[in-house]
Amino acid sequence: xxxxxxxxxIVCMLAVVVSVFINFALVRLAPGDPISIMAGIDNPxxxxxxxxxxxxxxxxxxxxxxxxxxxxxxxxxxxFSYRNNLPVTQLVGQRIVPTLLLSLTSLILAVLxxxxxxxxxxxxxxxxxxKFFSNLSYMLDAMPSFWFALMLMLLFATALGWxxxxxxxxxxxxxxxxxxxxxxxxxxxxxxxxxxILTAPSYYRIMRSSALQVMNEDFVTLYxxxxxxxxxxxxxxxxxxxxxxxxxxxxxxxAYSLAGVALVEIVFAWPGMGRLLLDSINKRxxxxxxxxxxxxxxxxxIMTVLLDAVYxxxxxxxxxx
Amino acid sequence: xxxxxxxxxxxxxxxxxxxxxxxDDVNLEIxxxxxxxxxxxxxxxxxxxxxxxxxxxxxSTTQTDGEISFQGLNLVGxxxxxxxxxxxxxxxxxxxxxxxxxxxxxxISRQISDxxxxxxxxxxxxxxxxxxxxxxxxxxxxxxxxxxxxHQLSGGMIQRVSxxxxxxxxxxxxxxxxxxxxxxxxxxxxxxxxxxxxxETEKVTRMMITHNMAVVSSSCRKVAVMxxxxxxxxxxxxxxxxxxxxxxxxxxxxxxxxxxxxxxxxRGIPGSLPDLSVSMPGCVFAPRCPHACEKCRSQRPxxxxxxxxxxxxxxxxxxxxxx
Amino acid sequence: xxxxxxxxxxxxxxxxxxxxISPLRMGLIFFILILFTSICAPLLAPxxxxxLTGDILASPGSTHLLGTDSYGRDLLSRVIFxxxxxxxxxxxxxxISGVVGIVIGAVSGFFGGKVDQILTxxxxxxxxxxxxxxxxxxIALFGGSIINVVIVIGLTTWTxxxxxxxxxxxxxxxxxxxHAAETVGEGKWRILLHHVIPNGIYPLIxxxxxxxxxxxxxxxxxxFIGLGDANIISWGKIVFDGRSQLSSGWWVSTFGGIAIxxxxxxxxxxxxxxxxxLTPKLQQMGK
Numbered sequence: 001x002x003x004x005x006x007x008x009x010i011v012c013m014l015a016v017v018v019s020v021f022i023n024f025a026l027v028r029l030a031p032g033d034p035i036s037i038m039a040g041i042d043n044p045x046x047x048x049x050x051x052x053x054x055x056x057x058x059x060x061x062x063x064x065x066x067x068x069x070x071x072x073x074x075x076x077x078x079x080f081s082y083r084n085n086l087p088v089t090q091l092v093g094q095r096i097v098p099t100l101l102l103s104l105t106s107l108i109l110a111v112l113x114x115x116x117x118x119x120x121x122x123x124x125x126x127x128x129x130x131k132f133f134s135n136l137s138y139m140l141d142a143m144p145s146f147w148f149a150l151m152l153m154l155l156f157a158t159a160l161g162w163x164x165x166x167x168x169x170x171x172x173x174x175x176x177x178x179x180x181x182x183x184x185x186x187x188x189x190x191x192x193x194x195x196x197i198l199t200a201p202s203y204y205r206i207m208r209s210s211a212l213q214v215m216n217e218d219f220v221t222l223y224x225x226x227x228x229x230x231x232x233x234x235x236x237x238x239x240x241x242x243x244x245x246x247x248x249x250x251x252x253x254x255a256y257s258l259a260g261v262a263l264v265e266i267v268f269a270w271p272g273m274g275r276l277l278l279d280s281i282n283k284r285x286x287x288x289x290x291x292x293x294x295x296x297x298x299x300x301x302i303m304t305v306l307l308d309a310v311y312x313x314x315x316x317x318x319x320x321x
Numbered sequence: 322x323x324x325x326x327x328x329x330x331x332x333x334x335x336x337x338x339x340x341x342x343x344x345d346d347v348n349l350e351i352x353x354x355x356x357x358x359x360x361x362x363x364x365x366x367x368x369x370x371x372x373x374x375x376x377x378x379x380x381s382t383t384q385t386d387g388e389i390s391f392q393g394l395n396l397v398g399x400x401x402x403x404x405x406x407x408x409x410x411x412x413x414x415x416x417x418x419x420x421x422x423x424x425x426x427x428x429i430s431r432q433i434s435d436x437x438x439x440x441x442x443x444x445x446x447x448x449x450x451x452x453x454x455x456x457x458x459x460x461x462x463x464x465x466x467x468x469x470x471x472h473q474l475s476g477g478m479i480q481r482v483s484x485x486x487x488x489x490x491x492x493x494x495x496x497x498x499x500x501x502x503x504x505x506x507x508x509x510x511x512x513x514x515x516x517x518x519x520x521e522t523e524k525v526t527r528m529m530i531t532h533n534m535a536v537v538s539s540s541c542r543k544v545a546v547m548x549x550x551x552x553x554x555x556x557x558x559x560x561x562x563x564x565x566x567x568x569x570x571x572x573x574x575x576x577x578x579x580x581x582x583x584x585x586x587x588r589g590i591p592g593s594l595p596d597l598s599v600s601m602p603g604c605v606f607a608p609r610c611p612h613a614c615e616k617c618r619s620q621r622p623x624x625x626x627x628x629x630x631x632x633x634x635x636x637x638x639x640x641x642x643x644x
Numbered sequence: 645x646x647x648x649x650x651x652x653x654x655x656x657x658x659x660x661x662x663x664x665i666s667p668l669r670m671g672l673i674f675f676i677l678i679l680f681t682s683i684c685a686p687l688l689a690p691x692x693x694x695x696l697t698g699d700i701l702a703s704p705g706s707t708h709l710l711g712t713d714s715y716g717r718d719l720l721s722r723v724i725f726x727x728x729x730x731x732x733x734x735x736x737x738x739x740i741s742g743v744v745g746i747v748i749g750a751v752s753g754f755f756g757g758k759v760d761q762i763l764t765x766x767x768x769x770x771x772x773x774x775x776x777x778x779x780x781x782x783i784a785l786f787g788g789s790i791i792n793v794v795i796v797i798g799l800t801t802w803t804x805x806x807x808x809x810x811x812x813x814x815x816x817x818x819x820x821x822x823h824a825a826e827t828v829g830e831g832k833w834r835i836l837l838h839h840v841i842p843n844g845i846y847p848l849i850x851x852x853x854x855x856x857x858x859x860x861x862x863x864x865x866x867x868f869i870g871l872g873d874a875n876i877i878s879w880g881k882i883v884f885d886g887r888s889q890l891s892s893g894w895w896v897s898t899f900g901g902i903a904i905x906x907x908x909x910x911x912x913x914x915x916x917x918x919x920x921x922l923t924p925k926l927q928q929m930g931k
Contacts, residue, residue, distance in 0.1 A: 226486075
């Protein structure tokens with residue numbers, strides 16, 4: 001198992017290097033000169049030009065520049081935002097907790113919801129439950145995340161007034177302690193529901209097809225012959241066998257779901273990375289954009305390796321070779 | 322006393338466009354502690370027969386009528402709840418070894434315990450372990466198998482585990498459906514010897530489903546030959562193998578090379594299985610039978626007893642050796 | 645017992661008719677409607693989509709069926725003209741993605757060896773990148789004109805196509821007709837172009853419909869963040885515009901988004917239907 005993970009790790013690290021390279025290349029290929037792009041301002045003053053030239057070795061040959069850039073990234077320097085006068089890592093650091101709060105919660109809920117319903121649909125294949133939710137899953141895929149978020153907000157916050165429209169906390173109330181936690185949770189309901197409902201369908205589909213395949217395996221016949229209840233067969237044996245592709249799917253869906261989270265955050269004015277993204281785009285603060293891109297690349301790479309490790313651990317056929 | 326008595330069993334697979342009659346008026350009896358082999362080529366209905374006894378046919382697409390009397394209880398139409406009471410306790414099975422004949426992600430210990438707890442729900446972990454180790458030693462498996470995963474065992478070992486599993490509750494009848502088919506010849510004979518030995522010690526009644534006559538000849542006292550869903554001939558193995566009466570059985574026997582006797586060219590049976598979705602008047606083997614005549618094609622031969630315990634479904638059963 | 649089985653089958657097919665009537669047919673009907681709308685947009689739209697009628701934020705009514713936005717522009721007309729943008733972007737982007745995917749996948753599968761290893765590696769690495777953010781950066785740097793958007797989306801969504809094409813190529817290259825062509829002396833590239841790709845393209849057709857939906861959704865997302873083409877009417881932009889007037893003018897964002905949903909769903913339906921249609925055919929072809 002060690003060797004298998006080792007190989008995966010190398011591939012992931014290479015992916016990061018490629019991302020760095022893409023970033024590097026884009027800045028130099030884009031219209032406009034690299035310095036203004038990196039400064040994020042249209043007319044950087046001479047001092048700034050000097051600082052940037054030194055930092056990124058812009059007067060040196062291309063390969064050296066790339067080397068410098070790569071070295072910086074490996075050291076953890078993802079760029080400096082001159083507009084905000086902070087290193088990108090710090091900017092992101094300020095916003096990352098709210099984003100993680102949303103994305104992790106939604107991810108867990110989506111997997112649980114989609115997975116359990118997919119399992120049920122497989123068990124009751126071709127029933128109304130199955131057909132209805134399978135069709136629904138396609139329809140949900142067609143929905144833009146930001147529009148769905150707006151609709152949810154329109155219905156539950158604006159029209160019905162049941163839930164707050166924006167933000168993470170009620171700024172005016174200024175709660176503390178337990179009340180603050182409850183306040184955050186209330187504010188989380190709409191964005192989390194939005195993300196969960198939109199990401200659950202893919203887990204539903206993959207669990208369903210995976211479970212259907214497992215149901216045809218010979219050991220299921222064996223357990224039916226022993227008199228084991230269908231419930232137990234599904235809960236213990238089919239679930240654990242069917243869950244492996246879902247883990248793989250988690251890895252592949254990561255890159256995609258991050259985009260959805262960012263958009264939903266923007267709609268709900270959630271103080272997370274989505275907001276930072278929007279601001280940076282509006283101000284053309286390229287350093288932040290590229291910094292976020294690189295950090296995300298690294299995160300995905302690390303998570304992919306982690307998920308591979310989880311998969312290898314779950315499947316004894318891989319773990320014990 | 323008959324442990325299993327099958328009477329006029331018909332099993333139909335119902336599909337959108339057509340129906341396939343997989344078992345056609347099957348009559349069979351198995352005495353206590355006896356061993357019977359059901360032999361037939363692919364598509365003969367032998368696996369369907371096994372599945373119908375075990376109650377594992379998909380309810381939505383199959384229809385069964387007739388009677389399967391197991392220890393006095395009619396299994397046809399039995400509710401799942403009633404079936405669950407006898408499953409594994411009175412009636413168990415060993416299936417063909419395949420990639421996933423046991424769950425690949427659960428340990429052997431876990432799977433054995435889970436099956437044990439179906440009927441003994443309050444068993445403690447140590448009780449399960451004790452029982453499992455005793456079972457494993459019954460089939461001559463070392464105790465270390467207990468903590469392994471299925472993929473870490475060889476084919477023969479997996480089948481031994483399966484056999485041990487089926488004996489867990491000392492059932493009255495065990496069905497082995499192609500249990501040795503996927504094994505290499507050496508392992509196959511080892512497993513067959515185990516099975517025969519276990520039958521002596523455990524005093525179970527055994528039904529073996531196979532396409533391989535050699536398996537039957539080496540391990541079953543009785544045999545029933547199936548073709549296209551019907552029983553062609555049934556009786557004692559020793560009798561039938563030496564002097565088969567039904568033309569189909571004869572054809573089967575001559576398909577197998579013999580170590581002794583004159584050198585003969587190998588002969589198969591010309592023709593192929595009939596379409597089971599179309600009902601045929603007359604003997605179902607008639608199209609391929611070298612001796613078929615008008616009567617064979619128009620009337621259906623019943624399974625009749627020619628000698629005590631020896632039944633043949635043919636109008637012209639022949640004595641004598643393989644032709 | 646026969647009666648029960650037959651009854652069940654009848655009930656199931658009735659439900660199929662209600663719930664999942666030939667998705668392909670439904671999708672095609674919608675598609676034709678959308679296509680018609682985009683072609684005849686000037687004829688169908690009641691107003692000039694860019695015209696500022698005096699009616700600011702009018703709610704849906706008889707004069708403006710879907711209402712107007714904060715500039716007084718008729719929403720229905722804007723939505724109608726938006727179909728053009730979406731279809732162009734969808735088809736062009738999916739087309740580019742398809743071509744890139746086919747080339748990479750076919751070359752990778754056909755030539756095998758080192759070429760295959762390298763290209764598969766590239767595919768795997770590309771799959772791990774946060775594509776959406778990459779697109780953001782490119783658009784932020786190079787500008788959000790419709791050409792840029794189409795090219796960027798096309799160049800970043802090809803991996804699924806490449807994988808499918810590669811799998812098909814690998815299984816096809818051992819088939820008799822390919823060997824026959826080789827024996828006759830046809831060049832490798834010719835074989836690839838004339839034999840392998842046309843025969844292996846079926847799963848890609850299905851995937852391309854999904855790509856069209858994805859492209860439309862992506863463009864909508866880009867417009868929503870403000871990165872789209874400012875001169876073109878796009879549904880994403882409509883939703884973006886309507887965002888600030890959610891409470892006073894809910895119809896703007898709502899109807900803009902509904903158009904997106906219906907269109908994306910249409911292509912999913914077509915893809916799903918094609919999938920079901922092609923699969924038995926593929927089985928017949930002996931795959």
